[in-house]
Amino acid sequence: MDLNQIHNVYFVGIGGIGMSALARYFKFIGKNVAGYDRTPTHLTDELKAEGIAIHFEDKVELIGLPFLNKQNTLVVVTPAVPKDHMQWKYFVTNDFVVKKRAEVLGIITKDTFCFAVAGTHGKTTTSSILGHILYESGLDVTAFLGGIVENYNSNLIGSGKTVTVVEADEFDRSFLHLHPNIACITSMDADHLDIYGDTASIEATFREFADKVEDKNHMFVTNGLPLEGVTVGVNEGQFSATNIHIEDGWYVFDVVTPHETITGLRFALPGHHNLTNAVLALAMARTYGVASEDIRKALESFKGVKRRFSYQIKKTGLVYIDDYAHHPTEINAVYQAVTELYPNEKVLAVFQPHLFSRTRDFADGFAKSLSAFENIVLLDIYPARELPMEGITSKWLLEKMENPNKKLVSKSDLLAFLKRTDATVIVTIGAGDIGEMVPDIKKVLDEKY
Known part of the structure; x- marks a missing residue:
């Protein structure tokens, strides 16, 4: 075409x-x-x-x-x-x-130098960091993203014709339409079992995607994944974040690469999962030839992606964070970041499950990850493209959770509930229409304090 x-x-x-x-x-x-x-x-x-x-x-x-x-x-x-x-x-x-959208992306990017970011979690943040690095370093780039990047208030960065950055989406095997020159795989957890059936099928499809990159020095994988490629991680891997500490809410760290050590990097997004995302983006950009100093400046100026540990309120006595997490692994990452940053605060998490099939397939994982929070509220399941499934409800999920401070609240009652809470850190989590409620939640909480 x-x-x-x-x-x-x-x-x-x-x-x-x-x-x-x-x-x-x-x-x-x-x-x-x-x-x-x-x-x-x-x-x-x-x-x-x-x-x-x-x-x-x-x-x-x-x-x-x-x-x-x-x-x-x-x-x-x-x-x-x-x-x-x-x-x-x-x-x-x-x-x-x-x-399909993925076919069109494949057509657009076929004649460009294409960076593709795959994985069941971390795609949007990693591709957004990478797009920001390449754009800030002056490359002729367009990045097609699955989230709104705070720096640009858009899910599109740049208007270049020679270099593209795309999220390689595993849903419906969409990423097999792409033609990547450099790629990474952030994670390979079971998801979309309504499409794949089992974990083995998901992993086989990720391998098929990885095989599209012939030069394995241009294929980057989070350390521990069973794939051939250059390994990336926190305190592990061929590209490794080391000497990590927190200064005034920033991660300050070095990255050891196969050829050099880049010292004193600063990055504002919390959580070790986001550090891994940043190092993946650094590894791809550095391999392409972007100067270390350009990468340093871009990492420090990156403001994040809306609904990815997105601060709505950040003041003494009250913090409100919104996050798109919709899989147990992602919820664990949110919990790790919140507890690292606010170890002595009363935390309330509000979760809206996304899809009946995902809630059914990962019910035990959801129950475990959500129970870790001190206080947890569940909203009804957001159906998206699905019809209800008999017996699969938020009440059923709530009963599986072991946390004594758990509650089922309707969407219509949520604002009134939040007016009464004495929690000092509130986190809203989920990929459904809870994101549309964020401005109203922010308003209610702001009026309280």
Whole structure:
């Protein structure tokens, strides 16, 4: 497919974090862009403000005249769209060019030098750090990201045509559409078992992705993963963060590499998982040839990604942190960071489970990771693309948890509950629409203190 022949790009599911990055990219390079999504969000509001037409009813007549010309229109769909979606069915029935987001990313990046970041956790933060390093060092780069980077208030960094950074998403085996020159794999835990069935299938697919990088000196893996490549870690691996200490909330550390030691690096994101993400980004950038001093400056100026240990309130007597964690391993990482930073504070975690299937498949892991928090509140499961499953509820998950300070609260009662809490550190966790509640939660907590 020749993108130069495409004048119109229509997105079915434009409000998704990966879809919206592509929409911004096509708008930026001069294409006519519009789309549908199920519900308005802060992100769809931003896209509309940038001049992209969006509607929220699944009606063919709302598609818009320019996008009905199949000769020069590309339709991009998200895997979350149901098969009975009327607009999607219209495009397929009438032989439009319809591509998944990952296929389009593969087409865009095929003729570029492509950095791909894979893994069940850490993709967004690692690719955002890497995109920031490459952009700040003056490279002709575009980074397509799965989160809103605080430095840019966008999920798209840069407008380069020769170097790209992409999140290599394992969902639906999407990352096999990519053509990476340098890649990393952050983690390989079981997830998306509704797609893969078992852990062995997930690992086999990650190996298939890793095989796309022929030069194993350009394949970076978190130390301990059963994959061939250059190892990266904290106090371990061929690229290793060492001499780590905290100064005024910053990590200060050195990185030992196969060829040098880079000393006195400063990085603001808490948690050892984020240190690993930073070293992965450093290793890829340094291997590409970015100067150590440029990497140093970029790491220090990186402000983080929204909903990734994102500080909403940070003042004496009250801290409010929001995080996208939706897997037991990610929740453990949030717990590690919170307890390292606030060992003597009363902590309350609010978790919204994401997907019935994920809650079912990892129930024991969720119960264990959530029970570690001193006080825990569960919201109802966010269904996303799924229908309810019999017996799989937040009440069922709550009963598996061993923490005595546990409570089930409805979304509608959450703000009133938070008005009454005496916790000094509040953490909201989950990949569902809890993210849309963050401004209201912040307002309620701010008024308290």
